[in-house]
Amino acid sequence: MEYILEAKDIIFNYAGDVAALKGISVKIEKGKKTVFLGENGAGKSTLFLHFNGILKPNKGKILFKNQEVKYDKKSLTELRKCVGIVFQDPDTQLFSASVSQEVSFGPMNLGFPREKIEQYVNYALEAAGISDLQDKPTHFLSYGQKKRVTIASIIAMEPEVIIFDEPTNYLDPKHKIQIMDFLTELNKNGVTVILSTHDVDIAYAWADNIIVIKDGMLLKEGNPEEIFRDPEVLECANLTSPVILDIYNELTRNNYINKQSFIPRTKTELFELLNANVKTH
Amino acid sequence: MIYIDKCAYTNRLTNIHPLEKLMFVALTMIICLTSSSIIIPVLIVLMMSFITIFKAGIPYKFYLKLMLIPLSFLFLGVISVTMNIIDNPDKALWSINMLGVHFGVTHQSIVYSAKLFLRSFGSVSCLYFLSLTTPLVDIISVLRKLKFPEIFLELVSLIYRLIFILVRIAGRIHTSQSSRLGYSTLKNQYRSLGHLISRLFILSYKKVNDLFVSLESRCYTGQLNVIEKQYKFSYRCISFIILIEASLIFLELLSRKII
Numbered sequence: 001m002e003y004i005l006e007a008k009d010i011i012f013n014y015a016g017d018v019a020a021l022k023g024i025s026v027k028i029e030k031g032k033k034t035v036f037l038g039e040n041g042a043g044k045s046t047l048f049l050h051f052n053g054i055l056k057p058n059k060g061k062i063l064f065k066n067q068e069v070k071y072d073k074k075s076l077t078e079l080r081k082c083v084g085i086v087f088q089d090p091d092t093q094l095f096s097a098s099v100s101q102e103v104s105f106g107p108m109n110l111g112f113p114r115e116k117i118e119q120y121v122n123y124a125l126e127a128a129g130i131s132d133l134q135d136k137p138t139h140f141l142s143y144g145q146k147k148r149v150t151i152a153s154i155i156a157m158e159p160e161v162i163i164f165d166e167p168t169n170y171l172d173p174k175h176k177i178q179i180m181d182f183l184t185e186l187n188k189n190g191v192t193v194i195l196s197t198h199d200v201d202i203a204y205a206w207a208d209n210i211i212v213i214k215d216g217m218l219l220k221e222g223n224p225e226e227i228f229r230d231p232e233v234l235e236c237a238n239l240t241s242p243v244i245l246d247i248y249n250e251l252t253r254n255n256y257i258n259k260q261s262f263i264p265r266t267k268t269e270l271f272e273l274l275n276a277n278v279k280t281h
Numbered sequence: 282m283i284y285i286d287k288c289a290y291t292n293r294l295t296n297i298h299p300l301e302k303l304m305f306v307a308l309t310m311i312i313c314l315t316s317s318s319i320i321i322p323v324l325i326v327l328m329m330s331f332i333t334i335f336k337a338g339i340p341y342k343f344y345l346k347l348m349l350i351p352l353s354f355l356f357l358g359v360i361s362v363t364m365n366i367i368d369n370p371d372k373a374l375w376s377i378n379m380l381g382v383h384f385g386v387t388h389q390s391i392v393y394s395a396k397l398f399l400r401s402f403g404s405v406s407c408l409y410f411l412s413l414t415t416p417l418v419d420i421i422s423v424l425r426k427l428k429f430p431e432i433f434l435e436l437v438s439l440i441y442r443l444i445f446i447l448v449r450i451a452g453r454i455h456t457s458q459s460s461r462l463g464y465s466t467l468k469n470q471y472r473s474l475g476h477l478i479s480r481l482f483i484l485s486y487k488k489v490n491d492l493f494v495s496l497e498s499r500c501y502t503g504q505l506n507v508i509e510k511q512y513k514f515s516y517r518c519i520s521f522i523i524l525i526e527a528s529l530i531f532l533e534l535l536s537r538k539i540i
Contacts, residue, residue, distance in 0.1 A: 052498050077500050085498045092491035097442050098418045101507035106499040108506035117508055135510070137290050137416065139445035157499065 004030040004161055004192050005051055005083070009060035012046060020046045022216040023060065028161070028194060033187050035203045036196040037227075038213035039238050044196040045088075047213070048163050051194075052083040081110055084154035088165040090146035099141075099149050100125070100134040106157035124156035128182070144175045151182075162186065164195040168202060180206055204228055204242035205266045212237050225263055244270050283448070284343065289416045292337040298512040299419035300426070305522045306411045312529045313403035318536035319396060321529060322403035328525070329406035337414045344409075351405045355398055363394040417441050422509040435505050446488065451481055 005028040013019040021043050028034050036044045049055040050062055053069055053076045062069040064079055084106075087093045096102040103124055107117045125131045128148045133141065138149060147167070154162055164183065168176045180202060187193045197203055203210055203224065210227045212219040220226075220233045227233060228245050248264055251257050257277045264270040289295070294302070313325045330348075334341045367385040370376040376385030411420075421434050454477050458464065463473035493501075 049494070049498075054494055054497055080498055080500045085495075087491070087495050089491070091446050092488055093495040095439060095442060095492055095496060095505065096418075096507060097416075097438065097445075098507075098510070100510065101418065104508040105496075105506065108508065109500035109502055114508065121508070135290075137286070137418070138442070140287065140290070153499070 002030040003027045004065060006063035007047060007050060007060065008063065010047070010050060010057045010062070011059040012050065012055060012057050020216055024213070024216060024218050026211050026218055026221065028192065029209060030192055031190060032192060032208040033206060034194045034209045034211060035207035036194070036211050036213060037203055037237060037239060042213045043216040044213055045165055048085055048165055048196070051163060052085055053079045081157055082159050083161045083163065084157055084159035085163045086150050086154050086165065086167065088169060090143070090150045093150045094138045094146060097137045097139060099130070099136055099138055102138060102149055103153045103156050106153055110157065120156045120158065124152040127155055128152035144171055147171070147179070159191070161192040161194065164193070166196055168197060168199060200228070200239055201242045201244070204245060224265065285412055288339055288413045292339060292414050294337045294414040295416070297518055298514050299415050299423045301514065301518045301522060302411060302415050303420065303423050306407045308526045309529070310404050310407045312526065312533060313407065314400055316400065316533050318533065319399060320536060321533050322399035324529070324532070325403040326406045329410045333410050333413055339413050347409055348406070351402070355401055359394045359398045362397060363390050365390050419510070425509070431504065438505070443488070447481060447485065450484060451477065454480055
């Protein structure tokens with residue numbers, strides 16, 4: 001297994017405040033989809049800001065590709081080129097009134113020539129599905145459109161890791177699905193995707209690995225089945241069990257279907273399982 | 282204000298090179314302000330209104346409303362110019378004696394204030410043309426090409442962006458206060474407004490921090506480097522501008538000889 005990002009015993013406190021991270025250690029697998037779960041204030045966002053060097057730990061270290069992160073200007077630029085963060089509130093991320101200028105900011109800072117920047121910007125706008133918005137002012141866009149602009153502005157830097165802080169917040173169901181499909185697509189193209197969410201159904205259906213954080217410490221990490229079949233973890237982190245898993249458990253408990261080696265994670269998978277079992281009866 | 286901004290992005294002249302529009306406005310304004318005749322500013326007002334309404338496609342009702350806003354200011358300003366302290370009340374068209382001092386209106390002061398009024402109104406119509414047809418982003422990029430100081434341009438662009446965020450947040454706070462009867466009595470109004478303003482201050486501080494973090498995470502170097510949209514110069518527009526300005530100057534020279 002290859003780890004692209006690693007936090008080792010990170011202790012961090014905001015000035016004059018109690019510790020936000022209390023010696024947390026996590027490893028992010030390269031090319032995988034990792035989901036962070038945990039209550040508000042558990043330390044997810046703080047940890048994310050450590051991953052691209054915005055925050056410097058009081059104790060402990062961050063490893064990127066097994067190299068310890070250094071905090072001089074050059075190393076930070078290199079790290080931030082490779083690890084991008086899409087913040088929760090698009091309005092605080094967008095500084096420019098023009099969509100194409102906003103997206104060009106990252107690649108400009110990396111000092112690419114103009115043609116290359118235009119290429120990156122066009123690619124990013126297309127990938128985020130907002131090519132038609134490039135001449136629109138950012139303040140006339142809807143929330144979902146702004147979200148896409150922030151995503152495009154990160155993709156334009158072609159990072160290897162993209163961190164999404166609660167990407168599906170405030171989105172309507174249709175756009176939620178679109179964003180999640182888009183993240184899957186990104187991941188298929190080789191980008192390591194990390195996201196935080198409160199939506200257990202999304203986490204269960206989408207994640208390769210789940211990391212549960214509680215009070216600045218690691219509660220448990222593992223694949224979705226391991227996490228969501230552990231009632232103690234769910235109880236402790238104020239999580240609920242995903243609907244699909246509940247239905248599956250109920251069906252097997254009442255012997256409507258036999259226990260499977262493969263547990264369904266999405267609606268489609270559950271329906272397929274049901275259909276297959278109905279035919280065999 | 283927000284509707285003006287919307288017009289700037291959606292009007293039919295958005296895709297004209299912003300430098301052409303800026304030059305057009307700047308030259309016309311210079312002619313308007315230096316003109317000594319009454320006809321030139323009137324012509325300019327008519328021409329600018331015509332271009333703004335028919336060429337750029339700005340709804341004429343909205344445009345008229347906008348033009349009415351500066352009228353009240355102009356009238357007040359012009360009245361104080363028309364009324365002067367005069368030595369000889371016999372020459373005045375109308376005068377009043379207050380504490381031994383004569384205030385009055387003369388033929389000269391009326392002509393002078395009419396010119397002043399028309400010149401200012403002409404300039405207003407020029408500036409409206411610019412703000413209704415040219416997005417601020419484009420104006421900034423032209424100013425950047427004209428080598429305006431970078432710090433000034435960044436300030437303008439950040440303020441411009443943040444105004445919209447602040448207006449929206451203020452609107453939300455106001456709604457939430459009103460829905461709890463925050464503006465029901467005069468006393469409540471003062472208190473709620475105070476809360477709203479102090480909350481906005483705190484929020485702007487927080488927003489700035491968040492914005493800074495997001496810039497940092499994209500390798501912020503201390504300069505907001507972005508690519509500028511490429512516009513093509515149009516010979517048609519440039520010749521049009523030259524033609525208009527030349528005829529205005531010609532008329533101006535003509536009027537000076539005649540008057």
